Amino acid sequence: xxxxxxxxxxxxxxxxxxxxxxxxxEYEKIGQTASAAGLYLRATEFGDDIELNxxxxxxxxxxxxxxxxxxxxxxxxxxxxxxLLPNRPEAHNLLARTYERxxxxxEGYTASIVGKAMSKEExxxxxxxxxxxxxxxxxxxxxxxxxxxLFDESLHLFxxxxxxxxxxxxxxxxxxxxxxxxxxxxxxxxxxxxENYHDLRYKFWKAELIEKNYSQCFQxxxxxxxxxxxxxxxTYLEIGCADPYYGNNTALLQELGWGxxxxxxxxxxxxxxxxNGRKCxxxxxxxxxxxxxxxxxxxxxxxxCDPPSVSFEVxxxxxxxxTKFRVITFxxxxxxxxxxxxxxxxxxxxxxxxxxxxxxxxxxxxYSPYEDWWVHPDLIDHKIIEIMKDISDLPKKADKYIYNK
Amino acid sequence: MRNLAKNTLDNGGDISPLIIPSxxxxxxxxxxxxxxxxGDGILCNLRHVNYTLIHCEGKQVFGNRHGPLAYLNPExxxxxxxxxxxxxxxxxxxxxxxxxxxxxxxxVTPMWEFHGLEDARMVKWDNNLYITGVRxxxxxxxxxxxxxxxxxxxxxxARYRIEAPSDKDSYCEKNWMPILDxxxxxxxxxxxxxxxxxxxxxxxxxxxxxxxxxxxxxxNMRGSSQVIRIGDFRVCIVHxxxxxxxxxxxRNARYVHRFVIWDLDxxxxxxxxxxxxxxxxxxxxxxxxxxxxxxxxSFAFQDNAAYILKIPQSQIHSTIWS
Numbered sequence: 001x002x003x004x005x006x007x008x009x010x011x012x013x014x015x016x017x018x019x020x021x022x023x024x025x026e027y028e029k030i031g032q033t034a035s036a037a038g039l040y041l042r043a044t045e046f047g048d049d050i051e052l053n054x055x056x057x058x059x060x061x062x063x064x065x066x067x068x069x070x071x072x073x074x075x076x077x078x079x080x081x082x083x084l085l086p087n088r089p090e091a092h093n094l095l096a097r098t099y100e101r102x103x104x105x106x107e108g109y110t111a112s113i114v115g116k117a118m119s120k121e122e123x124x125x126x127x128x129x130x131x132x133x134x135x136x137x138x139x140x141x142x143x144x145x146x147x148x149x150l151f152d153e154s155l156h157l158f159x160x161x162x163x164x165x166x167x168x169x170x171x172x173x174x175x176x177x178x179x180x181x182x183x184x185x186x187x188x189x190x191x192x193x194x195e196n197y198h199d200l201r202y203k204f205w206k207a208e209l210i211e212k213n214y215s216q217c218f219q220x221x222x223x224x225x226x227x228x229x230x231x232x233x234x235t236y237l238e239i240g241c242a243d244p245y246y247g248n249n250t251a252l253l254q255e256l257g258w259g260x261x262x263x264x265x266x267x268x269x270x271x272x273x274x275x276n277g278r279k280c281x282x283x284x285x286x287x288x289x290x291x292x293x294x295x296x297x298x299x300x301x302x303x304x305c306d307p308p309s310v311s312f313e314v315x316x317x318x319x320x321x322x323t324k325f326r327v328i329t330f331x332x333x334x335x336x337x338x339x340x341x342x343x344x345x346x347x348x349x350x351x352x353x354x355x356x357x358x359x360x361x362x363x364x365x366x367y368s369p370y371e372d373w374w375v376h377p378d379l380i381d382h383k384i385i386e387i388m389k390d391i392s393d394l395p396k397k398a399d400k401y402i403y404n405k
Numbered sequence: 406m407r408n409l410a411k412n413t414l415d416n417g418g419d420i421s422p423l424i425i426p427s428x429x430x431x432x433x434x435x436x437x438x439x440x441x442x443x444g445d446g447i448l449c450n451l452r453h454v455n456y457t458l459i460h461c462e463g464k465q466v467f468g469n470r471h472g473p474l475a476y477l478n479p480e481x482x483x484x485x486x487x488x489x490x491x492x493x494x495x496x497x498x499x500x501x502x503x504x505x506x507x508x509x510x511x512x513v514t515p516m517w518e519f520h521g522l523e524d525a526r527m528v529k530w531d532n533n534l535y536i537t538g539v540r541x542x543x544x545x546x547x548x549x550x551x552x553x554x555x556x557x558x559x560x561x562x563a564r565y566r567i568e569a570p571s572d573k574d575s576y577c578e579k580n581w582m583p584i585l586d587x588x589x590x591x592x593x594x595x596x597x598x599x600x601x602x603x604x605x606x607x608x609x610x611x612x613x614x615x616x617x618x619x620x621x622x623x624x625n626m627r628g629s630s631q632v633i634r635i636g637d638f639r640v641c642i643v644h645x646x647x648x649x650x651x652x653x654x655x656r657n658a659r660y661v662h663r664f665v666i667w668d669l670d671x672x673x674x675x676x677x678x679x680x681x682x683x684x685x686x687x688x689x690x691x692x693x694x695x696x697x698x699x700x701x702x703s704f705a706f707q708d709n710a711a712y713i714l715k716i717p718q719s720q721i722h723s724t725i726w727s
Contacts (some may be wrong), residue, residue, distance in 0.1 A: 032427055039685075
């Protein structure tokens with residue numbers, strides 16, 4: 001009925017751009033996108049209201065998007081709208097989204113950055129132009145960035161978006177799906193090689209003899225730095241040990257004569273450790289009996305379980321009241337922790353037992369803080385602590401930290 | 406220029422949009438409806454196309470690389486496809502039912518890029534219901550010929566492709582206007598008036614009446630509606646097309662329409678002043694009918710929307726003799 005009323009208004013005043021727009025909107029609401037597009041174009045052709053022209057161009061683009069496979073025209077309409085109001089966000093967002101849907105990744109990545117930078121005005125439209133906030137630029141940047149090889153940045157953006165409460169449910173789910181599909185929770189180890197010796201942040205005793213390491217982010221090298229260098233008979237308790245060599249934090253230590261207990265909940269590792277001449281105990285770290293380490297000083301404690309809430313529960317099971325550890329690496333996975341609470345809880349807990357945070361927010365890239373590294377100040381040379389200390393809030397890319405770049 | 410819809414509404418008439426749900430059409434153009442009164446029923450053939458017409462009619466500043474007049478197809482399918490829907494209308498001209506015309510019995514693989522029967526007009530001759538329009542998909546070069554499609558229960562039962570009466574090599578024959586009260590006769594051209602008779606057995610046509618032109622500068626009128634009988638006259642709507650190019654040599658076009666009135670001897674008695682329907686530059690009429698003393702005219706606006714205009718009895722004379 002509304003359509004017929006507007007139709008009659010249009011007939012009385014067929015070059016009134018506001019009426020053309022309204023009639024177009026009535027047609028669009030019932031899916032008649034061709035009728036709507038013709039009237040939106042007519043609104044722009046006869047109208048002088050730049051804001052209405054802007055919106056009409058974008059509505060045309062949305063109509064053609066619904067019709068499907070009219071991308072060239074859609075891009076042209078959106079660009080024309082941008083030329084009218086370059087500081088409004090709606091068109092920039094649609095442009096970035098259109099490039100993304102066309103798999104024009106480089107264009108989409110750039111349009112998302114330019115669009116966000118240009119969008120100095122607030123959205124202001126009569127109809128919904130599918131713009132919900134500037135996080136949408138980050139979403140397009142993350143998607144397009146991945147496809148042009150900017151993996152770390154893409155994952156970082158998706159993780160930030162996952163924690164952004166402004167996202168609607170569709171986008172939230174898409175972010176979760178992307179994070180799941182992109183497998184962003186594991187980074188290949190950053191390998192230390194002998195030729196990197198001169199770059200080491202602290203050249204521990206006989207460090208020049210180390211040929212290579214195994215840890216994901218130099219945890220083994222950090223342990224050796226803090227404990228002063230190569231000595232035999234060091235001890236460790238490795239909780240969440242996973243592979244016996246690849247990304248493992250105690251493989252190098254064992255090669256140097258250390259010994260200790262390695263446990264993991266996943267039975268797949270038992271045989272692989274055995275095949276490599278190492279021993280791994282399959283156990284649930286939450287039910288493990290830690291009394292065997294009570295009353296001793298252990299040189300290194302690793303806690304690396306999933307999810308981070310489990311790591312924290314394990315941490316609480318450790319008998320800190322009667323056991324000391326020279327070095328602790330604790331994986332809080334802050335970048336992926338939905339509660340964003342484990343990092344702070346673990347810090348308070350370890351500080352309560354006298355441990356000192358030496359390095360915060362270690363990350364395999366510039367975006368993914370996932371571990372804190374601790375020492376017991378009674379058991380570590382304070383000069384080394386001074387050299388190694390970096391507890392700013394920023395993520396610390398592991399190689400930049402360990403090589404003091 | 407006279408806006409026929411405004412004129413009609415201002416004088417007690419009405420207008421009704423013809424819309425079928427977009428899940429049948431993908432939202433693209435519904436156009437060129439052809440109304441027909443069948444006994445007590447009101448039927449209307451409605452053309453659906455897979456494109457959207459983009460036409461800059463005002464300041465010419467929101468164009469695109471295709472120019473001010475462009476047909477926006479899917480990028481992966483540049484064929485211009487037509488299908489027809491048969492509508493049954495209520496007395497108030499709202500849609501009672503709609504159904505796609507089933508052409509599967511007669512269809513062959515298209516050989517050119519315009520697919521389907523275009524701008525079909527409805528007609529009932531010898532108690533058989535037909536839609537008749539131009540088809541251009543049967544030859545590799547897009548040669549157009551008028552066709553008659555016999556409909557039985559909304560299915561195309563037979564298809565008759567009619568040869569031109571004289572120039573057998575003519576490229577495109579279209580917009581012949583069926584004369585409702587003269588079975589198998591069309592007005593092939595309006596001024597000079599040329600009446601052709603077609604034979605669906607031989608698929609030939611012959612010119613049976615050829616008049617002298619009556620107004621020298623109005624010889625470019627092309628067919629639009631059917632030719633209907635009103636009293637002692639035969640009446641139709643024709644269209645004229647103005648074509649030009651802008652500074653970028655991109656094409657543009659404008660259509661205007663006129664009523665043409667013949668006496669029963671096919672002498673033109675009146676050609677109206679030009680008019681448009683709704684102030685659009687691309688509009689097209691494929692149907693006209695008398696219904697309960699009102700005059701119904703079915704037309705399309707911008708190739709993207711279809712309407713029926715109802716001119717009340719009191720206004721018919723002044724409208725067509727204007």
